[in-house]
Amino acid sequence: MFDNLSEKLDKALHTLRGHGQITEINVAETTKEVRRALLDADVNFKIAKEFTNRVKERALGQNVLTSLQPGQLMVKIVKDELTELMGGETEGIDLSGTPSVILMSGLQGSGKTTFSGKLANYLKTKKSKKPLLVACDVYRPAAIDQLHIVGEQIEVDVYYDKDNKDPVAIAKAGIAKAKAEGHNVVIIDTAGRLAVDEKMMAEISEIHNAIQPQETLFVVDAMTGQDAVNTAKAFNDVLNFDGVILTKLDGDTRGGAAISIKSVVDKPIKFIGTGEKMEAIDVFHPSRMADRILG
Ligand code: GDP
Numbered sequence: 332m333f334d335n336l337s338e339k340l341d342k343a344l345h346t347l348r349g350h351g352q353i354t355e356i357n358v359a360e361t362t363k364e365v366r367r368a369l370l371d372a373d374v375n376f377k378i379a380k381e382f383t384n385r386v387k388e389r390a391l392g393q394n395v396l397t398s399l400q401p402g403q404l405m406v407k408i409v410k411d412e413l414t415e416l417m418g419g420e421t422e423g424i425d426l427s428g429t430p431s432v433i434l435m436s437g438l439q440g441s442g443k444t445t446f447s448g449k450l451a452n453y454l455k456t457k458k459s460k461k462p463l464l465v466a467c468d469v470y471r472p473a474a475i476d477q478l479h480i481v482g483e484q485i486e487v488d489v490y491y492d493k494d495n496k497d498p499v500a501i502a503k504a505g506i507a508k509a510k511a512e513g514h515n516v517v518i519i520d521t522a523g524r525l526a527v528d529e530k531m532m533a534e535i536s537e538i539h540n541a542i543q544p545q546e547t548l549f550v551v552d553a554m555t556g557q558d559a560v561n562t563a564k565a566f567n568d569v570l571n572f573d574g575v576i577l578t579k580l581d582g583d584t585r586g587g588a589a590i591s592i593k594s595v596v597d598k599p600i601k602f603i604g605t606g607e608k609m610e611a612i613d614v615f616h617p618s619r620m621a622d623r624i625l626g
Contacts, residue, residue: 355391358405362387365409372587373556378416378594386412410621416590417617422574422599425545426460430509432517432542436535436566437550439523442578442604444474446550447520448481449604449612454516455487463514465505466491467498467538468522478520485609488514498522498534499541506542519544527565536569547572548601553589554579560591567596578604581611 362383369379389408425431433450437443447464454460464482466489468474475491482489490505502519509517521538524531539547549572551559566572575596577589580603593600600615 358387358390361405362390369587369590372590374587375557375560375591375595378591382412382416410618413590413621414617416594417620418593418599418615419617421614421616422601423614424548424574424601426454426458426516428545430463430506430515430517431546432506432519432544433546433548434519434535434539434542434544435521435548435550436570436572437523437576438527438552438562439525441523441550441552442576443523443550444477444481444520445607446576446578446602446604446612447478447518448485448487449609450602451482451487451516451518452485452609453612455485460516461514462487462516462518463505463509463512464489465502465517465519467501467505467519469496469498469501470522474520474522481609488512499538502538502542527562532565532569535566539570546574548574548576549598550576550578551592552579553577553603554582556587557591559589560595563592563596563598567598572596572598574599574601576600576602576604577615581605 365386366379366383369382370376374382386408389412390405393404393408424433435443435447451462451464454462464478464487466475466478472493475493479489479491490501490508492501492504495501495504498521505519506517508514519538519542521535522531547570549563549566549570551563553559555562563575575592575598577592577600580589589600592598600617603613603615605611605613
Protein backbone atom coordinates (compact mmCIF):
# COMPACT_ATOMS: atom_id res chain seq x y z
CA MET A 332 0.00 0.00 0.00
CA PHE A 333 0.91 3.67 0.01
CA ASP A 334 3.00 3.19 -3.14
CA ASN A 335 1.85 6.47 -4.51
CA LEU A 336 2.59 8.41 -1.40
CA SER A 337 5.86 6.63 -0.83
CA GLU A 338 7.04 7.36 -4.34
CA LYS A 339 6.07 10.98 -4.05
CA LEU A 340 7.76 11.50 -0.71
CA ASP A 341 10.79 9.80 -2.13
CA LYS A 342 10.80 12.18 -5.04
CA ALA A 343 10.27 15.16 -2.77
CA LEU A 344 13.15 14.16 -0.54
CA HIS A 345 15.42 13.00 -3.30
CA THR A 346 17.39 16.18 -3.60
CA LEU A 347 18.03 16.18 0.12
CA ARG A 348 18.98 12.55 0.52
CA GLY A 349 22.56 12.01 1.65
CA HIS A 350 24.27 14.95 0.07
CA GLY A 351 23.96 18.45 -1.25
CA GLN A 352 23.83 21.94 0.12
CA ILE A 353 20.51 22.68 1.71
CA THR A 354 19.04 26.07 2.19
CA GLU A 355 16.00 27.31 4.01
CA ILE A 356 14.39 27.75 0.63
CA ASN A 357 14.72 24.17 -0.43
CA VAL A 358 13.58 22.89 2.97
CA ALA A 359 10.47 24.95 2.32
CA GLU A 360 10.22 23.58 -1.20
CA THR A 361 10.63 20.02 -0.04
CA THR A 362 8.05 20.28 2.68
CA LYS A 363 5.68 21.76 0.13
CA GLU A 364 6.23 18.68 -2.00
CA VAL A 365 5.64 16.46 1.01
CA ARG A 366 2.39 18.27 1.65
CA ARG A 367 1.30 17.90 -1.95
CA ALA A 368 2.12 14.19 -1.81
CA LEU A 369 0.02 13.78 1.33
CA LEU A 370 -2.89 15.66 -0.22
CA ASP A 371 -2.66 13.60 -3.41
CA ALA A 372 -2.83 10.49 -1.26
CA ASP A 373 -6.10 11.72 0.24
CA VAL A 374 -4.77 12.94 3.56
CA ASN A 375 -7.06 15.52 5.13
CA PHE A 376 -5.93 19.06 4.22
CA LYS A 377 -5.60 20.40 7.75
CA ILE A 378 -3.59 17.39 8.87
CA ALA A 379 -1.27 17.58 5.88
CA LYS A 380 -0.67 21.25 6.54
CA GLU A 381 0.02 20.78 10.24
CA PHE A 382 2.24 17.83 9.44
CA THR A 383 4.44 19.72 7.01
CA ASN A 384 4.64 22.71 9.34
CA ARG A 385 5.92 20.46 12.11
CA VAL A 386 8.44 18.87 9.77
CA LYS A 387 9.63 22.27 8.63
CA GLU A 388 9.97 23.64 12.16
CA ARG A 389 11.88 20.61 13.31
CA ALA A 390 14.11 20.60 10.25
CA LEU A 391 15.09 24.21 10.72
CA GLY A 392 15.28 23.89 14.52
CA GLN A 393 17.62 20.92 14.27
CA ASN A 394 20.03 22.68 11.99
CA VAL A 395 19.36 20.51 9.00
CA LEU A 396 21.06 23.29 7.08
CA THR A 397 24.40 22.75 8.74
CA SER A 398 24.10 19.00 9.26
CA LEU A 399 26.63 16.76 7.51
CA GLN A 400 23.89 14.51 6.21
CA PRO A 401 20.93 16.83 5.83
CA GLY A 402 18.97 14.50 3.57
CA GLN A 403 19.06 11.63 6.04
CA LEU A 404 18.14 13.94 8.90
CA MET A 405 15.20 15.21 6.88
CA VAL A 406 14.02 11.67 6.09
CA LYS A 407 14.27 10.83 9.79
CA ILE A 408 12.23 13.87 10.76
CA VAL A 409 9.54 13.01 8.20
CA LYS A 410 9.51 9.40 9.39
CA ASP A 411 9.31 10.35 13.08
CA GLU A 412 6.49 12.79 12.44
CA LEU A 413 4.63 10.29 10.26
CA THR A 414 4.93 7.67 13.02
CA GLU A 415 3.62 10.18 15.54
CA LEU A 416 0.78 11.10 13.20
CA MET A 417 -0.33 7.48 13.04
CA GLY A 418 -0.30 7.05 16.78
CA GLY A 419 3.24 6.70 18.12
CA GLU A 420 3.50 3.47 20.10
CA THR A 421 1.36 0.42 19.32
CA GLU A 422 -1.73 0.03 21.51
CA GLY A 423 -3.07 -3.33 22.60
CA ILE A 424 -6.64 -4.38 23.33
CA ASP A 425 -8.18 -4.73 26.77
CA LEU A 426 -8.54 -8.41 27.65
CA SER A 427 -9.04 -7.89 31.37
CA GLY A 428 -12.77 -8.70 31.53
CA THR A 429 -14.29 -12.02 32.57
CA PRO A 430 -15.19 -12.41 29.84
CA SER A 431 -13.77 -9.53 27.83
CA VAL A 432 -16.43 -8.29 25.50
CA ILE A 433 -15.34 -6.85 22.17
CA LEU A 434 -17.94 -5.07 20.06
CA MET A 435 -17.29 -4.75 16.33
CA SER A 436 -18.76 -1.80 14.46
CA GLY A 437 -18.53 -0.50 10.92
CA LEU A 438 -20.25 -0.34 7.56
CA GLN A 439 -21.42 -3.38 5.62
CA GLY A 440 -18.58 -4.68 3.50
CA SER A 441 -15.86 -3.09 5.62
CA GLY A 442 -14.64 -6.52 6.65
CA LYS A 443 -16.24 -6.80 10.11
CA THR A 444 -17.22 -10.45 9.93
CA THR A 445 -13.93 -11.48 8.41
CA PHE A 446 -12.03 -9.50 11.01
CA SER A 447 -14.13 -10.92 13.86
CA GLY A 448 -12.94 -14.35 12.74
CA LYS A 449 -9.35 -13.20 12.34
CA LEU A 450 -9.33 -11.65 15.80
CA ALA A 451 -10.85 -14.75 17.38
CA ASN A 452 -8.24 -16.89 15.65
CA TYR A 453 -5.45 -14.53 16.72
CA LEU A 454 -6.57 -14.49 20.35
CA LYS A 455 -6.96 -18.26 20.35
CA THR A 456 -3.64 -19.13 18.76
CA LYS A 457 -1.42 -16.25 19.95
CA LYS A 458 -2.93 -15.36 23.33
CA SER A 459 -4.31 -18.77 24.40
CA LYS A 460 -7.80 -17.35 24.80
CA LYS A 461 -11.08 -19.19 24.43
CA PRO A 462 -13.22 -16.84 22.34
CA LEU A 463 -16.89 -17.00 21.47
CA LEU A 464 -18.17 -15.30 18.33
CA VAL A 465 -21.67 -13.81 18.46
CA ALA A 466 -23.69 -13.03 15.32
CA CYS A 467 -25.88 -9.98 15.88
CA ASP A 468 -26.85 -9.14 12.29
CA VAL A 469 -30.60 -9.75 12.37
CA TYR A 470 -31.20 -8.43 8.84
CA ARG A 471 -29.00 -10.63 6.72
CA PRO A 472 -29.20 -14.37 7.38
CA ALA A 473 -26.20 -14.70 5.05
CA ALA A 474 -24.12 -12.71 7.54
CA ILE A 475 -24.94 -15.24 10.25
CA ASP A 476 -24.04 -18.11 7.92
CA GLN A 477 -20.79 -16.38 7.05
CA LEU A 478 -19.78 -16.08 10.72
CA HIS A 479 -20.80 -19.68 11.24
CA ILE A 480 -18.51 -20.80 8.40
CA VAL A 481 -15.67 -18.67 9.75
CA GLY A 482 -16.15 -20.21 13.20
CA GLU A 483 -15.97 -23.74 11.79
CA GLN A 484 -12.85 -22.85 9.86
CA ILE A 485 -10.95 -21.61 12.91
CA GLU A 486 -12.66 -24.01 15.34
CA VAL A 487 -14.20 -21.30 17.46
CA ASP A 488 -17.77 -21.54 18.80
CA VAL A 489 -20.37 -19.19 17.30
CA TYR A 490 -23.54 -18.13 19.07
CA TYR A 491 -26.49 -17.13 16.90
CA ASP A 492 -30.26 -17.22 17.06
CA LYS A 493 -31.95 -16.89 13.68
CA ASP A 494 -35.40 -16.67 15.29
CA ASN A 495 -34.50 -13.66 17.40
CA LYS A 496 -34.73 -10.20 15.79
CA ASP A 497 -33.44 -8.26 18.80
CA PRO A 498 -29.67 -7.75 18.55
CA VAL A 499 -29.40 -6.55 22.18
CA ALA A 500 -31.02 -9.76 23.41
CA ILE A 501 -28.74 -11.85 21.19
CA ALA A 502 -25.64 -10.03 22.44
CA LYS A 503 -26.70 -10.54 26.07
CA ALA A 504 -27.50 -14.19 25.49
CA GLY A 505 -24.11 -14.62 23.84
CA ILE A 506 -22.33 -13.13 26.85
CA ALA A 507 -24.36 -15.34 29.19
CA LYS A 508 -23.40 -18.39 27.14
CA ALA A 509 -19.74 -17.35 27.27
CA LYS A 510 -19.89 -17.08 31.07
CA ALA A 511 -21.63 -20.42 31.41
CA GLU A 512 -19.18 -22.19 29.11
CA GLY A 513 -15.94 -20.61 30.25
CA HIS A 514 -15.19 -18.43 27.22
CA ASN A 515 -12.92 -15.57 28.29
CA VAL A 516 -13.44 -13.40 25.19
CA VAL A 517 -16.70 -12.58 23.41
CA ILE A 518 -16.52 -10.98 19.98
CA ILE A 519 -19.80 -9.47 18.88
CA ASP A 520 -20.29 -8.97 15.14
CA THR A 521 -22.99 -6.42 14.37
CA ALA A 522 -25.06 -5.39 11.37
CA GLY A 523 -23.63 -2.72 9.12
CA ARG A 524 -25.23 -0.82 6.29
CA LEU A 525 -23.83 0.50 3.07
CA ALA A 526 -23.72 4.07 4.36
CA VAL A 527 -24.03 5.76 7.72
CA ASP A 528 -27.69 6.02 8.71
CA GLU A 529 -29.63 6.79 11.87
CA LYS A 530 -31.15 3.35 12.30
CA MET A 531 -27.80 1.60 12.23
CA MET A 532 -26.30 4.14 14.62
CA ALA A 533 -29.23 3.84 17.01
CA GLU A 534 -28.94 0.06 16.99
CA ILE A 535 -25.20 -0.16 17.56
CA SER A 536 -25.47 2.50 20.25
CA GLU A 537 -28.20 0.51 21.99
CA ILE A 538 -26.10 -2.67 21.93
CA HIS A 539 -23.11 -0.69 23.19
CA ASN A 540 -25.04 0.80 26.11
CA ALA A 541 -26.62 -2.51 27.03
CA ILE A 542 -23.47 -4.63 27.13
CA GLN A 543 -20.79 -2.07 28.09
CA PRO A 544 -17.97 -3.77 26.17
CA GLN A 545 -14.32 -3.62 27.25
CA GLU A 546 -13.40 -2.78 23.68
CA THR A 547 -15.42 -1.22 20.91
CA LEU A 548 -13.60 -1.51 17.62
CA PHE A 549 -14.42 0.33 14.43
CA VAL A 550 -13.64 -1.57 11.23
CA VAL A 551 -12.96 0.40 8.09
CA ASP A 552 -11.97 -0.45 4.55
CA ALA A 553 -8.68 1.36 3.90
CA MET A 554 -9.56 1.58 0.23
CA THR A 555 -12.46 3.97 0.83
CA GLY A 556 -10.20 7.03 0.96
CA GLN A 557 -11.47 10.19 2.57
CA ASP A 558 -14.86 8.53 3.20
CA ALA A 559 -13.10 6.30 5.72
CA VAL A 560 -12.34 9.38 7.82
CA ASN A 561 -15.92 10.66 7.62
CA THR A 562 -17.33 7.25 8.55
CA ALA A 563 -14.87 6.96 11.45
CA LYS A 564 -16.00 10.34 12.72
CA ALA A 565 -19.70 9.41 12.50
CA PHE A 566 -19.18 6.15 14.42
CA ASN A 567 -16.90 7.77 16.98
CA ASP A 568 -19.42 10.53 17.68
CA VAL A 569 -21.94 7.89 18.66
CA LEU A 570 -19.78 5.15 20.18
CA ASN A 571 -16.62 6.86 21.38
CA PHE A 572 -14.88 3.68 20.25
CA ASP A 573 -11.52 2.44 21.53
CA GLY A 574 -9.69 1.59 18.37
CA VAL A 575 -9.69 1.31 14.61
CA ILE A 576 -9.19 -1.76 12.44
CA LEU A 577 -7.96 -0.99 8.94
CA THR A 578 -8.83 -3.73 6.50
CA LYS A 579 -7.85 -4.48 2.90
CA LEU A 580 -4.37 -3.06 3.19
CA ASP A 581 -3.30 -5.76 0.78
CA GLY A 582 -5.32 -3.99 -1.93
CA ASP A 583 -4.41 -1.22 -4.27
CA THR A 584 -5.08 1.59 -1.84
CA ARG A 585 -3.73 5.08 -1.74
CA GLY A 586 -4.05 4.78 1.99
CA GLY A 587 -3.70 8.43 2.86
CA ALA A 588 -7.03 8.57 4.67
CA ALA A 589 -5.64 5.98 7.06
CA ILE A 590 -3.10 8.54 8.16
CA SER A 591 -5.87 11.02 8.91
CA ILE A 592 -8.13 8.75 10.94
CA LYS A 593 -6.03 8.76 14.08
CA SER A 594 -5.75 12.52 14.02
CA VAL A 595 -9.40 13.20 13.28
CA VAL A 596 -10.94 10.85 15.85
CA ASP A 597 -7.89 10.70 18.15
CA LYS A 598 -8.15 6.92 18.48
CA PRO A 599 -5.41 4.40 17.78
CA ILE A 600 -5.32 2.03 14.85
CA LYS A 601 -4.96 -1.33 16.58
CA PHE A 602 -4.91 -4.02 13.90
CA ILE A 603 -4.73 -4.24 10.14
CA GLY A 604 -6.28 -6.74 7.76
CA THR A 605 -4.06 -7.80 4.89
CA GLY A 606 -6.09 -10.39 3.03
CA GLU A 607 -9.16 -12.61 3.04
CA LYS A 608 -7.59 -15.52 4.92
CA MET A 609 -7.99 -15.92 8.66
CA GLU A 610 -4.25 -15.48 9.19
CA ALA A 611 -4.16 -12.14 7.36
CA ILE A 612 -4.15 -9.99 10.51
CA ASP A 613 -1.35 -7.89 11.96
CA VAL A 614 -0.93 -5.67 14.98
CA PHE A 615 -0.62 -2.11 13.69
CA HIS A 616 2.89 -0.71 14.09
CA PRO A 617 3.01 3.01 13.27
CA SER A 618 6.77 3.01 12.74
CA ARG A 619 6.61 0.02 10.37
CA MET A 620 3.85 1.72 8.45
CA ALA A 621 5.92 4.90 8.26
CA ASP A 622 8.86 2.85 6.92
CA ARG A 623 6.57 1.38 4.32
CA ILE A 624 5.27 4.80 3.33
CA LEU A 625 8.74 6.20 2.96
CA GLY A 626 10.07 3.09 1.19
P1 GDP B 1 -18.76 -7.06 6.66
O1 GDP B 1 -19.97 -6.83 5.81
O2 GDP B 1 -18.25 -5.81 7.29
O3 GDP B 1 -18.93 -8.14 7.66
O4 GDP B 1 -17.59 -7.48 5.67
P2 GDP B 1 -17.01 -8.93 5.30
O5 GDP B 1 -16.22 -9.47 6.44
O6 GDP B 1 -18.11 -9.79 4.78
O7 GDP B 1 -15.99 -8.56 4.15
C1 GDP B 1 -16.41 -8.03 2.91
C2 GDP B 1 -15.49 -8.56 1.81
O8 GDP B 1 -14.19 -8.06 2.03
C3 GDP B 1 -15.38 -10.07 1.81
O9 GDP B 1 -15.33 -10.50 0.47
C4 GDP B 1 -14.05 -10.34 2.50
O10 GDP B 1 -13.44 -11.53 2.07
C5 GDP B 1 -13.24 -9.13 2.09
N1 GDP B 1 -12.19 -8.77 3.05
C6 GDP B 1 -12.29 -8.58 4.38
N2 GDP B 1 -11.10 -8.21 4.91
C7 GDP B 1 -10.21 -8.17 3.89
C8 GDP B 1 -8.81 -7.84 3.77
O11 GDP B 1 -8.10 -7.49 4.75
N3 GDP B 1 -8.26 -7.90 2.52
C9 GDP B 1 -9.01 -8.27 1.43
N4 GDP B 1 -8.39 -8.30 0.24
N5 GDP B 1 -10.31 -8.55 1.49
C10 GDP B 1 -10.91 -8.52 2.70
